[in-house]
Amino acid sequence: MSLTKKIILISLILAISFMGCSKKTAKKSVRSDIFLNSSEYKLLLNADMFTDYEKGFQDYWEIIKTVAKQEGINIIEKDNPLKTKHKDISFYDTENLDLQKHSFLLRYKRKYKGNDYKPGAEYTLKYRNRSAEKVIDVDLKTGVGYTPKHDEIELESDIVYNSALNGKLDISYTMANGIDLEENPIPNIGELVKVYPVIKTIGLDADTKLVRVANVIADERMVMPGKLDFGDGLFGRMDITVWIIQTEDGKISVPEFSFDHPFSQDKKYSDEAMQKCTSFIDKLKEYKPEWVVPGVLKAAVVFDLMNK
Numbered sequence: 001m002s003l004t005k006k007i008i009l010i011s012l013i014l015a016i017s018f019m020g021c022s023k024k025t026a027k028k029s030v031r032s033d034i035f036l037n038s039s040e041y042k043l044l045l046n047a048d049m050f051t052d053y054e055k056g057f058q059d060y061w062e063i064i065k066t067v068a069k070q071e072g073i074n075i076i077e078k079d080n081p082l083k084t085k086h087k088d089i090s091f092y093d094t095e096n097l098d099l100q101k102h103s104f105l106l107r108y109k110r111k112y113k114g115n116d117y118k119p120g121a122e123y124t125l126k127y128r129n130r131s132a133e134k135v136i137d138v139d140l141k142t143g144v145g146y147t148p149k150h151d152e153i154e155l156e157s158d159i160v161y162n163s164a165l166n167g168k169l170d171i172s173y174t175m176a177n178g179i180d181l182e183e184n185p186i187p188n189i190g191e192l193v194k195v196y197p198v199i200k201t202i203g204l205d206a207d208t209k210l211v212r213v214a215n216v217i218a219d220e221r222m223v224m225p226g227k228l229d230f231g232d233g234l235f236g237r238m239d240i241t242v243w244i245i246q247t248e249d250g251k252i253s254v255p256e257f258s259f260d261h262p263f264s265q266d267k268k269y270s271d272e273a274m275q276k277c278t279s280f281i282d283k284l285k286e287y288k289p290e291w292v293v294p295g296v297l298k299a300a301v302v303f304d305l306m307n308k
Contacts, residue, residue: 188206
């Protein structure tokens with residue numbers, strides 16, 4: 001089955017699941033407002049091409065534009081396509097990685113203004129699984145007194161191309177809910193449960209400490225050069241990102257190209273537009289294979305450091 005058909009089929013399965021849930025009182029209040037918001041398509045890039053990340057951004061942007069032109073895909077380019085955004089990204093879990101073992105991921109993000117941190121921090125709790133049906137059964141609502149960043153809890157499909165797992169595609173589904181808090185990290189499970197009550201289902205003691213995964217921070221540099229116009233109102237918003245991570249053995253770099261597009265309950269994109277969308281990253285890989293490495297999610301790189 002083609003990726004285009006898989007995405008359409010998943011959308012239908014989710015719609016049917018929600019209709020089924022609406023008949024079950026226990027689930028109705030949790031799932032009635034959740035649907036597949038977006039898909040994100042990811043390609044992990046060769047770190048050797050980003051030793052100078054600004055040059056890497058520039059060179060890969062030229063590759064993207066060349067391939068898009070060859071495929072008849074218009075680009076809506078920003079006025080300053082290579083303007084760099086700067087953030088620090090880290091992840092928190094117990095020392096035994098109990099959150100990860102239960103498919104949860106707690107991300108901690110700090111944004112910069114110039115050389116200084118902006119006030120506050122953004123927490124995002126994610127639940128990720130290769131089964132869409134399992135993901136939609138999880139309630140990521142925030143606790144009393146905590147206001148999420150977005151009006152709706154986001155459900156996304158993450159599609160990793162050239163996967164290290166199978167050399168092809170690795171598709172997973174993620175529910176995410178973000179919130180702005182003070183910059184001090186949440187210290188333990190008890191405090192985390194106050195923000196995200198679903199964590200109580202894991203059954204950990206309230207005083208179980210949360211620690212920074214692998215004790216590393218990813219220094220994120222990102223450009224958002226514009227959108228790919230696949231036709232029929234389907235636009236892919238592009239990112240080129242590099243995570244620079246200082247480890248005990250030196251720095252590692254994790255560059256990635258990605259784009260995402262939304263889904264609407266009222267809109268079905270044409271087969272031609274979806275075909276252009278789902279094949280674009282394969283075309284990038286074919287054009288410059290030396291720029292591509294076996295793919296994983298960037299967060300997996302950080303968690304893998306725990307085993308080294």
